[in-house]
Amino acid sequence: MKGHLSSKKSNIGKVSSDEIPSPSDSSRYGSTVSLTGSINSLTDDDGENDGNVRVIVRIKPLNAKQVRTEESESVQVISPTQILVKGTKENITKNFTFSSILTPEVSQADVFEQSGVKDLIDKAVQGFSSTIFCYGQTGSGKTHTLTGPPHLFGDRPDPYSEDHGLVYRSFVYLYDSLQGHEDVTFTLKASFYEIYNEKIIDLLNFGTNQQKFLNVRWSRKFRGFYVENLFTVQCDEFDDLLAVLEEGMRYRAVGFHNMNEHSSRSHTILTVHVIAESKDSQEGVFISRHGKINFVDLAGSEMTKKTKSHGKTLVEANNINKSLMVLGYCISKLSEGKKRNSGHIPYRDSQLTKLLADSLAGNGVSLMIACISPTKYNFSETVNTLRYAARAKRIKNSPVIVMDPRESLILSLRRALTALQIENEHLRALTNVKKSKEFPNFPEMVQPVDGTVDRTAMKYFLGETDKTFVHRLLQENIALRDENAELYAIRDSLMRDQEEASRQNERLKKMVDFSKINHNDAGEVLEEINAQNPLRTSFTLSKANYKKQTS
Numbered sequence: 001m002k003g004h005l006s007s008k009k010s011n012i013g014k015v016s017s018d019e020i021p022s023p024s025d026s027s028r029y030g031s032t033v034s035l036t037g038s039i040n041s042l043t044d045d046d047g048e049n050d051g052n053v054r055v056i057v058r059i060k061p062l063n064a065k066q067v068r069t070e071e072s073e074s075v076q077v078i079s080p081t082q083i084l085v086k087g088t089k090e091n092i093t094k095n096f097t098f099s100s101i102l103t104p105e106v107s108q109a110d111v112f113e114q115s116g117v118k119d120l121i122d123k124a125v126q127g128f129s130s131t132i133f134c135y136g137q138t139g140s141g142k143t144h145t146l147t148g149p150p151h152l153f154g155d156r157p158d159p160y161s162e163d164h165g166l167v168y169r170s171f172v173y174l175y176d177s178l179q180g181h182e183d184v185t186f187t188l189k190a191s192f193y194e195i196y197n198e199k200i201i202d203l204l205n206f207g208t209n210q211q212k213f214l215n216v217r218w219s220r221k222f223r224g225f226y227v228e229n230l231f232t233v234q235c236d237e238f239d240d241l242l243a244v245l246e247e248g249m250r251y252r253a254v255g256f257h258n259m260n261e262h263s264s265r266s267h268t269i270l271t272v273h274v275i276a277e278s279k280d281s282q283e284g285v286f287i288s289r290h291g292k293i294n295f296v297d298l299a300g301s302e303m304t305k306k307t308k309s310h311g312k313t314l315v316e317a318n319n320i321n322k323s324l325m326v327l328g329y330c331i332s333k334l335s336e337g338k339k340r341n342s343g344h345i346p347y348r349d350s351q352l353t354k355l356l357a358d359s360l361a362g363n364g365v366s367l368m369i370a371c372i373s374p375t376k377y378n379f380s381e382t383v384n385t386l387r388y389a390a391r392a393k394r395i396k397n398s399p400v401i402v403m404d405p406r407e408s409l410i411l412s413l414r415r416a417l418t419a420l421q422i423e424n425e426h427l428r429a430l431t432n433v434k435k436s437k438e439f440p441n442f443p444e445m446v447q448p449v450d451g452t453v454d455r456t457a458m459k460y461f462l463g464e465t466d467k468t469f470v471h472r473l474l475q476e477n478i479a480l481r482d483e484n485a486e487l488y489a490i491r492d493s494l495m496r497d498q499e500e501a502s503r504q505n506e507r508l509k510k511m512v513d514f515s516k517i518n519h520n521d522a523g524e525v526l527e528e529i530n531a532q533n534p535l536r537t538s539f540t541l542s543k544a545n546y547k548k549q550t551s
């Protein structure tokens, strides 16, 4: 259906993970369109450049117990972008600057409005890969920010609650923004999994009797990590998206400890793929863009002494802390900017970093929401979170639109063809050379202007029919390029002739000046020379005349 989700059966239909890109699959598609100058809204207010990971801070309100015991606060918001953290000793203060600081009074609806999430969804609709992730110590409000309080997903979920978090609100916004595009057909697909004790569990295919763990694989072909055999669900209706969220929230691992009654014991990644198919008005070919939005709810870092974790909860806490430490290390290496290419980034040291590698250092746009609990009791955790976030802020991504490789290849070849055609027309007009009979069908010919062809893409992504088609176009295009080279050769030769003629003309003028002294008719000769200039053939004639008349 045009302009909105295709109107197939509204029930959630499960499709194989092979049909769509895995979470780290942006490289699977020919990434051809770079995002230049169009992400101003993602620019940090503190002067960071376009393309950086946007980082905002959300401060959790004090809970009833903290209010009752009159716990003192450690943070002070100095401006909409600046925050000061004070330790128990008044002289220990730390100042941080981020894109935005969301104070405890900011409602769930306002977090959605002010966080920049809408931008990321817009980018996903355009074909970019967007990631929103919440980071912070345990109990700091990450899950609350992303999905809202747990009661929303109990026995009687309330779709109209004001407490809904970013995911639900993003679904509403996404669904609305897909309406009214008459020339585009959208398809949405979603997956939802968790990383629990370094094991991958599919939350949409949750085995009740025997828990199945999925493997994370490296795809040499697509140069990225992906979860093998992950269920992906086609979501034709808004309710299908909602069902994915509810199902995942029902099964994700939750435990309790001293600092949070409903503590997430795993990292979860919910991905919505947005596939947009449209006809390119200029090139006349169908193109599909594969955008996606990852919602990543990281488990909270915890000081096990404070949380009093033991047994199973302690094992979980150790795994959580270890993976967050590896993530922190990767972020730190990536934030070193230019130096990052020289150093090794240890993505492989945890499942989390393998699966977030693409979001952190790849071709996508990312938003980190650093959640903090503002009491003095949490001072060191708050400072750690803000340091972590400050490093993430320095990471620079290079966002690109993800397209189908075959369509991307054909589109780029067609664009190159148009450029060559214009160039050859121009050269023909310059050199007065007629269109060659050998190349009558220019519109059929394609070849990148620089002569390169993504042969890897051809090898991997083109079917036999496509290969024959593209090979034919390439052969014809080689002929077109030959003609292009010939036209340049003719133009160069004409330019050389013209330069030579000018030089000889100058010499003759000097000779005429000299002859004026001896011959009264030299002025006539000069007139003739000027009349014949600048072509060499004419020039040679005038030279002969000159010789005849002066002899």
Ligand SMILES: Nc1ncnc2c1ncn2[C@@H]1O[C@H](COP(=O)(O)OP(=O)(O)OP(=O)(O)O)[C@@H](O)[C@H]1O
Binding pocket: 059, 060, 061, 136, 137, 138, 139, 140, 141, 142, 143, 144, 145, 148, 149, 150, 260, 262, 263, 264, 265, 298, 299, 300, 301, 371
């Ligand atoms: N902005 C907020 N307004 C009201 N309540 C909040 C807010 N943020 C968090 N809470 C409440 O605080 C408690 C802890 O929040 P939450 O579970 O989201 O923390 P978390 O960072 O996800 O913790 P963990 O890492 O242990 O999973 C929850 O009861 C939640 O509803």
